[in-house]
Amino acid sequence: MTRLMLKYIQAFRDRFGKQRYYFRKPGCKRIALPGLPGSTEFMEAYQAALEGTPKEANARIKPGTFNSLIASYYSSADYRTLSDATRRTYRNIIENFRESKPNGGGSKYGDRNVAALEPHHIRAMLDAKADTPAAANNLLRMLRMLMRFAVERNIRRDDPTLHVRKIRSASTGFHSWTEEEIAKFEACHKLGSRARLAMALLLYTAQRRSDVVSMGRQHVRDGTISVCQHKTKARLQIPIHPELRRVLDATESGNMTFIVSAHGKPFTPESFTNWFRDCVQDAGLPLGRSPHGLRKAASRRLAEAGCTPHQIMAITGHKTLKEVVRYTAAANQAQLARDAIAAIGGGETATKIVKLES
Incomplete structure (x- = not known):
């Protein structure tokens, strides 16, 4: 039987004989972890506590929702083998999506059903961020990654992001120093x-x-x-x-x-x-x-x-x-x-071009 080895985990049986698990990192408050080690809810709570967001630790996760999908992604090799900086970047975008609500209000996206997501929903999300094309395109990138993950895990059959285009942007990214x-x-x-x-x-x-x-x-x-x-x-x-x-x-x-x-x-x-x-x-x-x-x-x-x-x-x-x-x-x-002109004839070619133009 394979044993799951996780840092900062304390386990004991309570007075009713039930096994309890806590996250206890030196210098930090002890955090109760739900479920059993290796389960989706346990790994989501453990990852949240490990990365300093323990407010998520006791959240109850409903199967089939984005909360459940994101928990699975956080505990996957896809996410855990990323660099620390990349994980922080991805998590910030994903958590902002998870905690936000549609324009019409209602429950947060994290509580929504993954199978119900359609291309027009994604386009509406991007339209809401049209003033910040980079943020819109980053969201699309994360959703595309999550949907690919969902298809690979048989959580849904298709990828609704496939035919959703990026927002046009005149930005060329970071300014290149002159x-x-x-x-x-x-x-x-x-x-x-x-x-x-x-x-x-x-x-x-x-x-x-x-x-x-x-x-x-x-x-x-x-x-x-x-x-x-x-x-x-x-x-x-x-x-x-x-x-x-x-x-x-x-x-x-x-x-x-x-x-x-x-x-x-x-x-x-x-x-x-x-x-x-x-x-x-x-x-x-x-x-x-x-x-x-x-x-x-x-x-x-x-x-x-x-x-x-x-x-x-x-x-x-x-x-x-x-x-x-x-x-x-x-x-x-x-x-x-x-340099290109010089490579095909140098000065003579350049002289001919000047004469033709004159």
């Missing part, structure tokens, strides 16, 4: 400062904030820096750029991580973003210049230098060419166009 913005930041934050070190690590490794805050001298060997990406688990060996080496040599850093807070502690991804936002404001740059925008700028630089998509993927860790194309969309079009 060379002028990079220069302005560097002019404000001199060599040897923590801000300059953060900029160099983001720009010359092309990694996400979650990876940059974990980097330390123990990851450097033979002129390369080793990265195991938190989001994708991809393992990379990235040669250290001369400018990054210059910044590292000039900057005092922590024992385990290069970048530390004012108190000498490693940053979390979220606290790093908040601190870096202040550094951006100190440099007089507009809002929206984020750490992730430097990852895009690094990809742009690689594209402008003539790197192939596969070479760029070897640095950024992207898995598909589509992702690389999206990240390098800010590559210098004029320079790339000149």
Whole structure:
């Protein structure tokens, strides 16, 4: 018989002989867990307590509802093998959906029947978020994932999201830093400062904030820096750029991580973003210049230098060419166009074009 091993679980029989289970994490209040270990209601309550949302722990879950589907998803390998940051992002979107009500009022979506969801219901949800296309499309993405999960588990036969289109959006995502913005930041934050070190690590490794805050001298060997990406688990060996080496040599850093807070502690991804936002404001740059925008700028630089998509993927860790194309969309079009013309005839071809136009 397989035994389910879960952290922070206490079990005992009460005076009536009934087996009771509690979640008891050191420093936290004891939380009663319903049902038996491994059951949907138990795993949902356990996951909620583990992630710091114990208000859900005693909720009674009705089979066939979104509450039940979401509980199954939270206890599945699909969810539990995601990175911590991705789980938090997914959970925020899913819980917001679960707790919200249709425009007409009534019960929350979490209490609604999964089998009753139809495409027109989903379109109505997206229409209600039309003013924030990114939020609408994130909701569609989560619903699509949950419906695929439901089909695979025989909870419903079809996926009602299949023919629901995303909301059109003019946004291109995170702003990709320009060379002028990079220069302005560097002019404000001199060599040897923590801000300059953060900029160099983001720009010359092309990694996400979650990876940059974990980097330390123990990851450097033979002129390369080793990265195991938190989001994708991809393992990379990235040669250290001369400018990054210059910044590292000039900057005092922590024992385990290069970048530390004012108190000498490693940053979390979220606290790093908040601190870096202040550094951006100190440099007089507009809002929206984020750490992730430097990852895009690094990809742009690689594209402008003539790197192939596969070479760029070897640095950024992207898995598909589509992702690389999206990240390098800010590559210098004029320079790339000149390079393209030069590749098929250089100056002579360009001269002919000028004469024809004149």
